[in-house]
Amino acid sequence: MEKAADRRRFLKFLAASPLLGRGTAQWGAALAEATPNDNRAPERTLIASPNDALNVLDFEPVARQTLPPAHYGYLATGVDDDATLQANRTGFSKFQIRARRLVDVSRIDTSMELFGANWKTPIVLAPVGSQKAFHADGEMASARAAGARGHLLILSTGSTTSVENVTSAWGGPIWYQLYPTDTWRITQALVRRAERAGCPVLVLTVDLPAGRNTETAARFAKKDTRQCASCHQPGWPGFLRRKPMFDGLDLSGVSLSSPGLTWEFVRRLKDTTKMKLVLKGIETREDAALSVKYGVDGIIVSNHGGRAQEGGRATIECLPEVVDAVQGKMPVLVDGGVRRGTDIFKALALGAKAVGIGRPYIWGLAAFGQPGVDKVLDLLTRELTLMMRHAGVTSVGQVNRSFIIDGRRQ
Ligand SMILES: Cc1cc2nc3c(=O)[nH]c(=O)nc-3n(C[C@H](O)[C@H](O)[C@H](O)COP(=O)(O)O)c2cc1C
Numbered sequence: 065m066e067k068a069a070d071r072r073r074f075l076k077f078l079a080a081s082p083l084l085g086r087g088t089a090q091w092g093a094a095l096a097e098a099t100p101n102d103n104r105a106p107e108r109t110l111i112a113s114p115n116d117a118l119n120v121l122d123f124e125p126v127a128r129q130t131l132p133p134a135h136y137g138y139l140a141t142g143v144d145d146d147a148t149l150q151a152n153r154t155g156f157s158k159f160q161i162r163a164r165r166l167v168d169v170s171r172i173d174t175s176m177e178l179f180g181a182n183w184k185t186p187i188v189l190a191p192v193g194s195q196k197a198f199h200a201d202g203e204m205a206s207a208r209a210a211g212a213r214g215h216l217l218i219l220s221t222g223s224t225t226s227v228e229n230v231t232s233a234w235g236g237p238i239w240y241q242l243y244p245t246d247t248w249r250i251t252q253a254l255v256r257r258a259e260r261a262g263c264p265v266l267v268l269t270v271d272l273p274a275g276r277n278t279e280t281a282a283r284f285a286k287k288d289t290r291q292c293a294s295c296h297q298p299g300w301p302g303f304l305r306r307k308p309m310f311d312g313l314d315l316s317g318v319s320l321s322s323p324g325l326t327w328e329f330v331r332r333l334k335d336t337t338k339m340k341l342v343l344k345g346i347e348t349r350e351d352a353a354l355s356v357k358y359g360v361d362g363i364i365v366s367n368h369g370g371r372a373q374e375g376g377r378a379t380i381e382c383l384p385e386v387v388d389a390v391q392g393k394m395p396v397l398v399d400g401g402v403r404r405g406t407d408i409f410k411a412l413a414l415g416a417k418a419v420g421i422g423r424p425y426i427w428g429l430a431a432f433g434q435p436g437v438d439k440v441l442d443l444l445t446r447e448l449t450l451m452m453r454h455a456g457v458t459s460v461g462q463v464n465r466s467f468i469i470d471g472r473r474q
Pocket residue numbers: 138139140152190191192193220221222241269344366367368369370371399400401402420421422423424
Protein backbone atom coordinates (compact mmCIF):
# COMPACT_ATOMS: atom_id res chain seq x y z
CA MET A 65 0.00 0.00 0.00
CA GLU A 66 2.71 2.38 1.04
CA LYS A 67 4.70 1.61 -2.10
CA ALA A 68 1.66 2.27 -4.28
CA ALA A 69 1.14 5.58 -2.49
CA ASP A 70 4.80 6.45 -3.04
CA ARG A 71 4.40 5.70 -6.71
CA ARG A 72 1.25 7.82 -6.93
CA ARG A 73 3.07 10.67 -5.20
CA PHE A 74 5.97 10.32 -7.61
CA LEU A 75 3.66 10.36 -10.65
CA LYS A 76 2.03 13.46 -9.17
CA PHE A 77 5.48 15.03 -8.91
CA LEU A 78 6.12 14.11 -12.56
CA ALA A 79 2.84 15.77 -13.47
CA ALA A 80 3.95 19.05 -11.91
CA SER A 81 7.59 18.89 -12.95
CA PRO A 82 8.87 21.16 -15.69
CA LEU A 83 11.70 18.71 -16.25
CA LEU A 84 9.85 15.45 -16.28
CA GLY A 85 6.42 16.13 -17.71
CA ARG A 86 2.71 15.99 -16.97
CA GLY A 87 0.95 14.07 -19.71
CA THR A 88 -2.25 12.16 -19.19
CA ALA A 89 -3.00 10.62 -22.59
CA GLN A 90 -3.53 6.88 -22.85
CA TRP A 91 -0.82 4.56 -24.04
CA GLY A 92 -1.17 4.22 -27.80
CA ALA A 93 -0.39 1.13 -29.85
CA ALA A 94 1.40 3.23 -32.46
CA LEU A 95 3.81 4.50 -29.84
CA ALA A 96 4.80 0.96 -29.01
CA GLU A 97 5.74 0.43 -32.63
CA ALA A 98 7.77 3.54 -33.26
CA THR A 99 9.08 6.55 -31.41
CA PRO A 100 10.11 9.86 -32.91
CA ASN A 101 13.74 8.82 -32.66
CA ASP A 102 13.29 5.67 -34.66
CA ASN A 103 14.33 6.12 -38.29
CA ARG A 104 12.57 2.86 -39.18
CA ALA A 105 15.17 1.40 -41.47
CA PRO A 106 13.28 -1.80 -42.34
CA GLU A 107 16.36 -4.00 -42.26
CA ARG A 108 17.60 -2.63 -38.91
CA THR A 109 18.34 -5.38 -36.41
CA LEU A 110 19.44 -4.96 -32.81
CA ILE A 111 23.21 -4.56 -32.66
CA ALA A 112 25.07 -6.75 -30.19
CA SER A 113 28.15 -4.56 -29.80
CA PRO A 114 29.10 -0.94 -30.56
CA ASN A 115 31.23 -2.05 -33.49
CA ASP A 116 28.17 -3.48 -35.22
CA ALA A 117 26.66 0.00 -35.51
CA LEU A 118 26.54 1.53 -38.98
CA ASN A 119 25.26 4.88 -37.73
CA VAL A 120 24.22 6.46 -34.45
CA LEU A 121 20.57 5.56 -34.92
CA ASP A 122 21.52 1.89 -34.51
CA PHE A 123 21.99 2.54 -30.78
CA GLU A 124 18.46 3.80 -30.20
CA PRO A 125 16.60 0.46 -30.30
CA VAL A 126 19.21 -1.12 -28.01
CA ALA A 127 18.81 1.76 -25.54
CA ARG A 128 15.08 1.30 -25.72
CA GLN A 129 15.33 -2.41 -25.03
CA THR A 130 17.86 -1.97 -22.22
CA LEU A 131 16.31 0.87 -20.23
CA PRO A 132 13.35 0.63 -17.88
CA PRO A 133 10.32 2.15 -19.66
CA ALA A 134 10.18 5.30 -17.52
CA HIS A 135 13.85 6.08 -18.12
CA TYR A 136 13.56 5.41 -21.83
CA GLY A 137 10.49 7.65 -21.95
CA TYR A 138 12.40 10.45 -20.23
CA LEU A 139 15.10 10.19 -22.91
CA ALA A 140 12.79 9.86 -25.92
CA THR A 141 10.14 12.38 -25.04
CA GLY A 142 9.33 15.63 -26.75
CA VAL A 143 6.35 17.74 -25.68
CA ASP A 144 2.66 17.60 -26.67
CA ASP A 145 2.64 15.71 -30.00
CA ASP A 146 6.46 15.57 -30.27
CA ALA A 147 6.14 17.74 -33.39
CA THR A 148 9.11 19.98 -32.54
CA LEU A 149 11.21 16.92 -31.79
CA GLN A 150 10.43 15.61 -35.27
CA ALA A 151 10.86 19.04 -36.88
CA ASN A 152 14.42 19.17 -35.53
CA ARG A 153 15.16 16.10 -37.68
CA THR A 154 13.20 16.95 -40.80
CA GLY A 155 14.48 20.54 -40.74
CA PHE A 156 17.85 19.36 -42.02
CA SER A 157 16.31 18.02 -45.22
CA LYS A 158 15.19 21.54 -46.15
CA PHE A 159 18.83 22.47 -46.80
CA GLN A 160 21.03 20.90 -49.45
CA ILE A 161 24.79 20.85 -49.78
CA ARG A 162 26.67 22.34 -52.75
CA ALA A 163 29.73 20.14 -53.08
CA ARG A 164 32.90 21.41 -54.78
CA ARG A 165 35.26 19.12 -56.71
CA LEU A 166 38.94 18.68 -57.48
CA VAL A 167 40.23 19.95 -54.16
CA ASP A 168 43.04 18.10 -52.39
CA VAL A 169 41.21 16.63 -49.41
CA SER A 170 43.83 14.10 -48.34
CA ARG A 171 44.20 15.95 -45.01
CA ILE A 172 41.14 17.01 -43.03
CA ASP A 173 41.29 19.16 -39.90
CA THR A 174 38.06 19.06 -37.87
CA SER A 175 39.38 21.20 -35.00
CA MET A 176 37.72 24.43 -33.86
CA GLU A 177 38.43 27.19 -31.37
CA LEU A 178 36.03 28.65 -28.82
CA PHE A 179 36.94 31.40 -26.34
CA GLY A 180 40.65 30.75 -26.86
CA ALA A 181 40.47 26.98 -26.30
CA ASN A 182 41.00 24.41 -29.05
CA TRP A 183 38.81 21.36 -29.50
CA LYS A 184 39.54 18.49 -31.85
CA THR A 185 36.05 18.54 -33.28
CA PRO A 186 32.99 20.80 -33.55
CA ILE A 187 30.82 18.02 -32.07
CA VAL A 188 29.87 18.97 -28.51
CA LEU A 189 28.23 16.77 -25.87
CA ALA A 190 25.17 18.82 -24.88
CA PRO A 191 24.09 18.82 -21.23
CA VAL A 192 21.91 15.84 -20.37
CA GLY A 193 20.78 15.40 -16.77
CA SER A 194 20.58 12.23 -14.67
CA GLN A 195 22.93 10.12 -16.77
CA LYS A 196 23.08 7.38 -14.14
CA ALA A 197 19.44 6.72 -15.04
CA PHE A 198 20.82 5.44 -18.36
CA HIS A 199 23.93 3.56 -17.24
CA ALA A 200 25.61 3.01 -13.87
CA ASP A 201 28.75 4.83 -15.10
CA GLY A 202 26.65 7.86 -16.08
CA GLU A 203 28.51 11.12 -16.73
CA MET A 204 31.90 9.51 -16.03
CA ALA A 205 31.56 7.31 -19.12
CA SER A 206 30.50 10.23 -21.31
CA ALA A 207 33.34 12.37 -19.99
CA ARG A 208 35.98 9.71 -20.57
CA ALA A 209 34.80 9.17 -24.14
CA ALA A 210 34.66 12.92 -24.84
CA GLY A 211 37.99 13.69 -23.15
CA ALA A 212 39.86 10.95 -25.01
CA ARG A 213 38.73 12.49 -28.32
CA GLY A 214 38.88 16.19 -27.46
CA HIS A 215 35.14 16.90 -27.59
CA LEU A 216 33.81 19.78 -25.52
CA LEU A 217 31.38 18.54 -22.84
CA ILE A 218 28.73 20.61 -21.09
CA LEU A 219 27.70 19.24 -17.70
CA SER A 220 24.03 19.53 -16.68
CA THR A 221 22.85 21.10 -13.41
CA GLY A 222 20.86 17.87 -13.00
CA SER A 223 23.95 15.67 -13.26
CA THR A 224 24.29 12.53 -11.18
CA THR A 225 28.06 13.08 -10.94
CA SER A 226 29.83 16.14 -9.54
CA VAL A 227 31.57 18.75 -11.69
CA GLU A 228 34.89 17.90 -9.99
CA ASN A 229 34.67 14.20 -10.89
CA VAL A 230 33.50 14.87 -14.45
CA THR A 231 36.31 17.38 -14.98
CA SER A 232 38.82 14.83 -13.80
CA ALA A 233 37.28 12.06 -15.98
CA TRP A 234 37.44 14.36 -19.02
CA GLY A 235 41.01 15.30 -18.14
CA GLY A 236 40.57 19.08 -18.35
CA PRO A 237 38.07 21.93 -18.12
CA ILE A 238 34.45 21.38 -19.14
CA TRP A 239 31.57 23.87 -19.40
CA TYR A 240 28.85 24.02 -16.76
CA GLN A 241 25.14 24.32 -17.60
CA LEU A 242 23.01 26.26 -15.14
CA TYR A 243 19.32 26.00 -14.44
CA PRO A 244 18.76 29.26 -12.63
CA THR A 245 16.56 27.81 -9.81
CA ASP A 246 14.17 30.17 -8.02
CA THR A 247 16.65 30.84 -5.20
CA TRP A 248 19.65 33.14 -5.75
CA ARG A 249 21.62 31.63 -2.85
CA ILE A 250 21.49 28.21 -4.59
CA THR A 251 22.31 29.68 -8.00
CA GLN A 252 25.32 31.45 -6.52
CA ALA A 253 26.55 28.27 -4.81
CA LEU A 254 26.37 26.35 -8.13
CA VAL A 255 28.22 29.11 -9.96
CA ARG A 256 30.98 29.30 -7.34
CA ARG A 257 31.43 25.54 -7.38
CA ALA A 258 31.72 25.48 -11.19
CA GLU A 259 34.29 28.30 -10.98
CA ARG A 260 36.32 26.43 -8.36
CA ALA A 261 36.27 23.32 -10.55
CA GLY A 262 37.88 25.37 -13.33
CA CYS A 263 34.94 25.70 -15.73
CA PRO A 264 35.71 28.59 -18.10
CA VAL A 265 32.15 28.91 -19.43
CA LEU A 266 28.71 28.99 -17.81
CA VAL A 267 25.77 27.95 -20.02
CA LEU A 268 22.48 29.40 -18.80
CA THR A 269 19.52 27.43 -20.14
CA VAL A 270 16.66 29.82 -20.85
CA ASP A 271 14.16 27.70 -22.77
CA LEU A 272 12.51 25.98 -19.84
CA PRO A 273 11.33 28.64 -17.43
CA ALA A 274 8.33 26.83 -15.99
CA GLY A 275 6.71 23.58 -16.84
CA ARG A 276 6.29 21.49 -19.93
CA ASN A 277 4.01 18.76 -21.21
CA THR A 278 6.10 15.63 -21.83
CA GLU A 279 3.33 13.20 -22.74
CA THR A 280 5.56 10.54 -24.27
CA ALA A 281 7.51 10.37 -20.98
CA ALA A 282 4.27 10.10 -19.04
CA ARG A 283 3.01 7.27 -21.26
CA PHE A 284 6.20 5.27 -20.81
CA ALA A 285 6.13 5.93 -17.04
CA LYS A 286 2.69 4.35 -16.86
CA LYS A 287 4.10 1.17 -18.36
CA ASP A 288 6.82 0.97 -15.70
CA THR A 289 5.91 -1.37 -12.88
CA ARG A 290 8.84 -0.48 -10.62
CA GLN A 291 8.43 1.66 -7.52
CA CYS A 292 9.85 4.99 -8.69
CA ALA A 293 9.80 6.51 -5.22
CA SER A 294 12.28 3.96 -3.94
CA CYS A 295 14.89 5.97 -5.92
CA HIS A 296 13.36 9.44 -6.42
CA GLN A 297 11.71 11.19 -3.54
CA PRO A 298 8.77 13.29 -4.74
CA GLY A 299 9.02 17.09 -5.08
CA TRP A 300 11.91 19.31 -6.08
CA PRO A 301 13.94 19.02 -2.85
CA GLY A 302 13.70 15.21 -3.12
CA PHE A 303 14.78 15.33 -6.76
CA LEU A 304 17.69 17.72 -6.10
CA ARG A 305 18.90 15.89 -3.01
CA ARG A 306 20.03 13.04 -5.26
CA LYS A 307 22.16 15.40 -7.34
CA PRO A 308 25.72 15.82 -6.06
CA MET A 309 25.94 19.48 -7.14
CA PHE A 310 23.35 20.25 -4.45
CA ASP A 311 25.19 18.40 -1.65
CA GLY A 312 25.38 20.43 1.53
CA LEU A 313 22.90 23.07 0.34
CA ASP A 314 19.70 23.85 2.22
CA LEU A 315 17.08 22.88 -0.36
CA SER A 316 13.94 23.69 1.58
CA GLY A 317 11.48 25.44 -0.72
CA VAL A 318 13.87 25.37 -3.68
CA SER A 319 12.55 24.71 -7.20
CA LEU A 320 14.22 24.50 -10.60
CA SER A 321 11.22 26.37 -12.04
CA SER A 322 12.01 30.00 -12.79
CA PRO A 323 9.01 31.68 -14.42
CA GLY A 324 10.23 35.10 -13.28
CA LEU A 325 13.46 34.90 -15.30
CA THR A 326 14.26 38.05 -17.35
CA TRP A 327 17.25 39.77 -18.93
CA GLU A 328 17.90 41.36 -15.51
CA PHE A 329 18.92 37.90 -14.30
CA VAL A 330 21.39 37.69 -17.19
CA ARG A 331 22.86 41.02 -16.12
CA ARG A 332 23.09 39.86 -12.49
CA LEU A 333 24.79 36.64 -13.51
CA LYS A 334 27.29 38.54 -15.66
CA ASP A 335 28.10 40.72 -12.64
CA THR A 336 28.52 37.65 -10.43
CA THR A 337 31.01 35.59 -12.37
CA LYS A 338 34.10 35.96 -14.51
CA MET A 339 33.19 32.82 -16.46
CA LYS A 340 32.05 33.47 -20.03
CA LEU A 341 28.26 33.40 -20.22
CA VAL A 342 26.50 31.46 -22.99
CA LEU A 343 22.70 31.41 -23.36
CA LYS A 344 21.21 28.06 -24.38
CA GLY A 345 17.75 28.10 -25.90
CA ILE A 346 17.74 31.27 -28.04
CA GLU A 347 15.69 30.91 -31.26
CA THR A 348 15.02 34.41 -32.63
CA ARG A 349 16.87 37.41 -34.05
CA GLU A 350 15.26 39.63 -31.40
CA ASP A 351 16.69 37.60 -28.52
CA ALA A 352 20.01 37.29 -30.33
CA ALA A 353 20.19 41.09 -30.53
CA LEU A 354 19.33 41.37 -26.83
CA SER A 355 22.07 38.85 -26.06
CA VAL A 356 24.54 41.21 -27.72
CA LYS A 357 23.10 44.17 -25.80
CA TYR A 358 23.40 42.41 -22.43
CA GLY A 359 27.02 41.39 -23.04
CA VAL A 360 26.41 37.68 -23.41
CA ASP A 361 29.48 35.86 -24.76
CA GLY A 362 27.83 33.14 -26.85
CA ILE A 363 24.55 31.53 -27.91
CA ILE A 364 23.37 27.96 -28.33
CA VAL A 365 20.38 27.88 -30.66
CA SER A 366 18.31 25.17 -29.04
CA ASN A 367 14.78 24.10 -28.21
CA HIS A 368 15.96 21.57 -25.64
CA GLY A 369 15.75 18.78 -28.22
CA GLY A 370 12.03 19.49 -28.73
CA ARG A 371 11.41 18.96 -25.00
CA ALA A 372 10.47 22.49 -23.92
CA GLN A 373 7.74 24.28 -25.88
CA GLU A 374 5.94 22.83 -28.90
CA GLY A 375 6.84 25.69 -31.24
CA GLY A 376 7.16 23.36 -34.21
CA ARG A 377 10.29 25.10 -35.49
CA ALA A 378 13.48 23.18 -36.20
CA THR A 379 16.58 24.65 -34.62
CA ILE A 380 18.44 24.40 -37.93
CA GLU A 381 15.78 26.74 -39.36
CA CYS A 382 16.25 29.18 -36.47
CA LEU A 383 20.03 29.22 -36.86
CA PRO A 384 20.44 31.62 -39.84
CA GLU A 385 18.44 34.47 -38.29
CA VAL A 386 20.38 34.20 -35.02
CA VAL A 387 23.73 34.11 -36.84
CA ASP A 388 22.74 37.15 -38.91
CA ALA A 389 21.57 39.08 -35.84
CA VAL A 390 24.79 38.68 -33.85
CA GLN A 391 26.89 39.88 -36.82
CA GLY A 392 29.94 37.90 -35.76
CA LYS A 393 30.05 39.48 -32.29
CA MET A 394 29.85 36.12 -30.55
CA PRO A 395 30.01 32.42 -31.44
CA VAL A 396 26.72 30.68 -32.17
CA LEU A 397 26.28 26.94 -31.59
CA VAL A 398 23.22 24.84 -32.38
CA ASP A 399 21.74 21.56 -31.16
CA GLY A 400 18.64 19.49 -31.89
CA GLY A 401 18.17 16.50 -34.19
CA VAL A 402 21.81 16.13 -35.21
CA ARG A 403 22.25 12.49 -36.21
CA ARG A 404 24.52 12.58 -39.28
CA GLY A 405 27.78 14.12 -40.40
CA THR A 406 25.82 15.89 -43.13
CA ASP A 407 23.65 17.55 -40.44
CA ILE A 408 26.80 18.86 -38.79
CA PHE A 409 28.15 20.11 -42.10
CA LYS A 410 24.87 21.95 -42.83
CA ALA A 411 24.89 23.57 -39.39
CA LEU A 412 28.49 24.74 -39.85
CA ALA A 413 27.64 26.06 -43.31
CA LEU A 414 24.73 28.05 -41.86
CA GLY A 415 27.11 29.73 -39.44
CA ALA A 416 27.30 27.50 -36.36
CA LYS A 417 30.71 27.35 -34.76
CA ALA A 418 29.93 23.95 -33.25
CA VAL A 419 27.06 21.51 -32.96
CA GLY A 420 25.61 19.84 -29.85
CA ILE A 421 24.32 16.30 -29.61
CA GLY A 422 22.06 15.04 -26.83
CA ARG A 423 20.19 11.79 -27.38
CA PRO A 424 22.75 10.09 -29.68
CA TYR A 425 25.49 9.82 -27.06
CA ILE A 426 22.96 8.81 -24.43
CA TRP A 427 21.70 6.00 -26.71
CA GLY A 428 25.32 4.83 -26.88
CA LEU A 429 25.71 5.16 -23.11
CA ALA A 430 22.48 3.32 -22.34
CA ALA A 431 23.22 0.55 -24.81
CA PHE A 432 26.87 -0.20 -23.99
CA GLY A 433 28.31 2.29 -21.48
CA GLN A 434 31.48 4.15 -22.47
CA PRO A 435 32.22 1.96 -25.55
CA GLY A 436 28.81 3.01 -26.86
CA VAL A 437 29.60 6.71 -26.40
CA ASP A 438 33.04 6.16 -27.96
CA LYS A 439 31.45 4.66 -31.04
CA VAL A 440 28.76 7.33 -31.39
CA LEU A 441 31.43 10.04 -31.36
CA ASP A 442 33.62 8.12 -33.81
CA LEU A 443 30.74 7.54 -36.22
CA LEU A 444 29.72 11.20 -36.28
CA THR A 445 33.32 12.33 -36.70
CA ARG A 446 33.85 9.86 -39.53
CA GLU A 447 30.67 11.01 -41.28
CA LEU A 448 31.61 14.67 -40.88
CA THR A 449 35.12 14.03 -42.23
CA LEU A 450 33.67 12.18 -45.21
CA MET A 451 31.23 14.99 -45.96
CA MET A 452 34.03 17.55 -45.73
CA ARG A 453 36.02 15.50 -48.25
CA HIS A 454 33.02 15.24 -50.59
CA ALA A 455 32.37 18.98 -50.37
CA GLY A 456 36.03 19.87 -50.98
CA VAL A 457 36.88 21.50 -47.66
CA THR A 458 39.86 20.66 -45.48
CA SER A 459 39.03 22.56 -42.29
CA VAL A 460 35.78 23.43 -40.53
CA GLY A 461 36.59 27.14 -40.84
CA GLN A 462 36.20 26.84 -44.62
CA VAL A 463 32.60 25.65 -44.38
CA ASN A 464 30.40 28.64 -45.15
CA ARG A 465 27.05 29.53 -46.69
CA SER A 466 28.32 29.07 -50.22
CA PHE A 467 28.06 25.33 -49.51
CA ILE A 468 24.33 25.49 -48.77
CA ILE A 469 21.14 25.83 -50.73
CA ASP A 470 18.19 26.93 -48.63
CA GLY A 471 15.53 24.66 -50.13
CA ARG A 472 12.77 26.68 -48.44
CA ARG A 473 13.40 29.52 -50.90
CA GLN A 474 13.20 27.41 -54.07
C1 LIG B 1 17.30 13.14 -21.42
C2 LIG B 1 17.67 14.56 -21.70
C3 LIG B 1 18.04 15.38 -20.65
C4 LIG B 1 18.40 16.71 -20.89
N1 LIG B 1 18.83 17.47 -19.84
C5 LIG B 1 19.19 18.75 -20.07
C6 LIG B 1 19.68 19.55 -19.01
O1 LIG B 1 19.80 19.10 -17.88
N2 LIG B 1 20.00 20.84 -19.30
C7 LIG B 1 19.90 21.37 -20.55
O2 LIG B 1 20.19 22.54 -20.77
N3 LIG B 1 19.46 20.60 -21.59
C8 LIG B 1 19.11 19.33 -21.38
N4 LIG B 1 18.71 18.56 -22.42
C9 LIG B 1 18.71 19.12 -23.80
C10 LIG B 1 20.06 18.88 -24.48
O3 LIG B 1 21.08 19.65 -23.88
C11 LIG B 1 20.02 19.26 -25.97
O4 LIG B 1 19.55 20.57 -26.09
C12 LIG B 1 19.17 18.30 -26.81
O5 LIG B 1 19.22 17.00 -26.32
C13 LIG B 1 19.61 18.34 -28.26
O6 LIG B 1 18.75 17.59 -29.05
P1 LIG B 1 18.99 16.07 -29.49
O7 LIG B 1 18.70 15.24 -28.29
O8 LIG B 1 18.02 15.88 -30.58
O9 LIG B 1 20.43 15.93 -29.93
C14 LIG B 1 18.37 17.22 -22.21
C15 LIG B 1 18.01 16.38 -23.27
C16 LIG B 1 17.68 15.07 -23.03
C17 LIG B 1 17.34 14.17 -24.20
